[in-house]
Amino acid sequence: MPDVDAKGCALVTGAGRGIGAATARALAEAGWPVGINYRSDADGAEAVAREIEESGGKARAIQADISDPAALDALFGELEADLGQVLVLVNNAGTRADALSPQLGDEEWETVIETNLSAAFRTTRRALRPMLRARFGRIVNVASIVGMRANAGQANYAASKAGLIALTRTVAVEVARRGVTVNAVAPGFVETRLTEGIGANGLVDAIPARRVGTAEEVAACVRFLASPEASYVTGTTLTVDGGLSA
Amino acid sequence: MPTTQATNESVEKVVCDGLAELGADREQISRQATFEALDVDSLDLVELAQIVEDEFGVALGADDVKDLKTVGDAVDLIVAKAG
Numbered sequence: 001m002p003d004v005d006a007k008g009c010a011l012v013t014g015a016g017r018g019i020g021a022a023t024a025r026a027l028a029e030a031g032w033p034v035g036i037n038y039r040s041d042a043d044g045a046e047a048v049a050r051e052i053e054e055s056g057g058k059a060r061a062i063q064a065d066i067s068d069p070a071a072l073d074a075l076f077g078e079l080e081a082d083l084g085q086v087l088v089l090v091n092n093a094g095t096r097a098d099a100l101s102p103q104l105g106d107e108e109w110e111t112v113i114e115t116n117l118s119a120a121f122r123t124t125r126r127a128l129r130p131m132l133r134a135r136f137g138r139i140v141n142v143a144s145i146v147g148m149r150a151n152a153g154q155a156n157y158a159a160s161k162a163g164l165i166a167l168t169r170t171v172a173v174e175v176a177r178r179g180v181t182v183n184a185v186a187p188g189f190v191e192t193r194l195t196e197g198i199g200a201n202g203l204v205d206a207i208p209a210r211r212v213g214t215a216e217e218v219a220a221c222v223r224f225l226a227s228p229e230a231s232y233v234t235g236t237t238l239t240v241d242g243g244l245s246a
Numbered sequence: 247m248p249t250t251q252a253t254n255e256s257v258e259k260v261v262c263d264g265l266a267e268l269g270a271d272r273e274q275i276s277r278q279a280t281f282e283a284l285d286v287d288s289l290d291l292v293e294l295a296q297i298v299e300d301e302f303g304v305a306l307g308a309d310d311v312k313d314l315k316t317v318g319d320a321v322d323l324i325v326a327k328a329g
Contacts, residue, residue: 132293178289
């Protein structure tokens with residue numbers, strides 16, 4: 001059952017795989033035409049788009065490195081021409097480059113802050129214009145529980161995700177009176193390429209649910225926050241971690 | 247794409263129409279009216295700046311907007327920036 005009779009579209013960044021791909025599928029199921037942005041995983045993004053189209057939805061895979069402002073502008077231009085105004089934005093594109101702080105290089109610091117935080121800000125800024133005019137918008141930022149609690153070896157990633165949570169709150173209060181909501185989800189350990197090699201096995205015992213999460217479980221939360229039913233939820237961060245940070 | 251030549255009259259019309267669209271009372275809108283009296287808030291001014299940019303290709307930044315008190319201030323600034 002679709003949540004919406006969509007007049008615009010949804011954009012999910014970094015949607016070629018993992019949480020982004022699952023979110024794109026969930027938003028398509030909710031009735032949104034979906035822009036599937038990817039930087040390098042063309043095969044993944046095209047496959048997600050095909051899958052959505054085969055289930056009767058509308059989707060377009062669009063390549064863009066969103067940390068490049070010109071590419072970001074082109075991405076929005078293409079989407080607006082093809083699927084309509086972006087009324088749902090999911091800032092999902094993210095990266096990590098782990099090292100203990102004494103060994104964390106400038107490049108590792110900057111790349112992670114740039115992709116996870118600065119690019120999300122610029123994408124948000126670009127998306128807000130039509131949302132404000134439409135008096136409707138949903139922005140969901142994919143943060144992490146690492147933005148709220150320590151995880152050794154991830155100072156850059158943690159700082160970017162904490163920044164994203166603060167960005168979420170601040171933008172939310174700025175635009176709340178226009179029917180635009182801004183929220184975050186904070187996944188714990190979820191099986192994706194980004195968490196490969198983190199060694200979730202030893203950590204499962206620390207998770208009250210005794211298992212890692214799935215991308216679909218995170219996507220379901222994003223779908224809710226993007227729905228008309230979530231109209232009075234804004235500025236919040238929904239933790240999706242099997243009880244790990246409870 | 248900017249579509250309109252920025253003259254005093256054209257800018258005043260776009261600004262006044264924009265303010266009305268944003269919910270200001272059309273009868274109260276004049277060059278002398280203050281944004282405060284019109285109940286136009288900071289977010290309304292952000293949207294007005296977007297309307298102006300679309301119409302005249304004049305970009306108004308946060309610094310430009312923050313000292314504007316009246317509708318006339320806004321019109322004068324936009325005309326000056328366009329010229």
